[in-house]
Amino acid sequence: MHIPDGLMDPRVALVGWAEFIVVFSLAFLLTRKNIGEKDLPRIAVLSAGIFVAQMLNFPVGGGTTGHLVGGALFAILVGPLIAMVGMTVILVIQALMFGDGGLTSLGLNAVNMAIIAPLAGWGVFTLVRPILRKEERDGALDPGTGLAVALGAWASVFLASAACAAELVVSHAISGADYGISATIAVPSMLGYHAVIGVGEAIITLGVVSYVWTTSLGAFSRKPRSETASDLLSRLAKSRTTQATLAMIVVFALALPLYFLYSAEGADGLEKTMEEGGVGEADPAVASPFGYGEDYFAALFAGILGFVAVALVSLGLMGIVRTSR
């Protein structure tokens, strides 16, 4: 999922950098109070561990391999804000040490893997956990929490790859086929491939989290502070469910600038492609083998994202109602 330089339309890369700088600065300012010099080695150890885990490839099938992203793992262990900072550090090291992922595309890579992946992983985990968890257990990881961890890990990879696919498609559409990858190729290959990789991610994340959970929970995560605030509003602000819902909303809000860019420039770009490629709308070479053409995938894509967004927001609202009662 590491996008190299020169692949994305410069405008999309710019949007990526802008989003990355805004969200990262916010995360950085919010964590600054909590990060002391003593915490840095702890974050560094986790970043390094995830970096090394990313170098291990597991077979996906069909001769291809996948590797861990680690955003969900990081966020579930230390919280989403520190995870964003740590994942960004990993991406910078990968770009400067191995040339893996580009400089102009660092913003987009960071949005996908250092912002969306941890936020989505942590958000899904936190929202789903209270529903699945049957009993409180000290020490060992209960099955409900385990399932929530696996779901969060899978969702983190899937949503990050969906964001990556969306960036590729928008690049393709607004540049008139100079940059990016067409929707007919990008959406099925990115989403299909990463739906499978997500399973590997879920298994590894579950393994690591349950190991850390039973052996040394206190080493990475802090006990949640007791919520003593009396009035409804501050209780809402402090509740995990609200924070997780907010995280999911941020994940989907990140797609909005791309959407506006697409609707402002996309139609022109598509027409330009058609004209320069010398094909009309009804040309069978373009229409087959995916009978519905580009619109079909755009609609499918928007439908999936919309469904997930609605489901998560309603889950969050249910949780808020329950906690405030």
Place this chain on the structure above:
Amino acid sequence: MRAVPMIVLHVRAHRPAASHIDQHAKSSWLGKLDARAKLIGVTVFVVSAAILTDTALIAAALLISVAFAGASRIPAIHLARAYGAALPFILIASVSVFLFGGLERGLEMWARTSACVLALLVLATGTETFELFAGLRRLRVPAVISTLLLLTYKHILIMADELSRMKIARKARGYAPGKSIFHMRSLSIVATRLG
């Protein structure tokens, strides 16, 4: 952050472990150049190459990039292997552009991304990683981030060492990488190790 000089010393002490990562860093004039100059130079090149859409200019950028790689005296096989890792993504994009925008644009896509990737790879392999991060620090990247970069890099070296030892141990027990996750022989060895 006052702790930084101490951490710098600490990371420097781990340099022997970094030798295989930075093995080509000292082999030429490029390795001796200030890391800041290289960082800024490559960034400017990559940014300007990434916005090119004119065929002649893209060809020129690719030529410059290849010439830069040649002048850096980093062994071509090493660069080729690293470039191969980025190739699938580049090829999918090029083929996609070729299918929807024609042959010339497909080639342009390939040349543009290759020029950028190659320049970045020369920067990454032609510079000691430690120097790069120290250069970033002198380019006024916030102290918390540059410290985190250095610390993480140090732990990566330690863990990579550990990983290679584990791989050797696994090999000594007759492990061969399987073609699928259900490859029985590999699975049995992994299972034995776990149990």
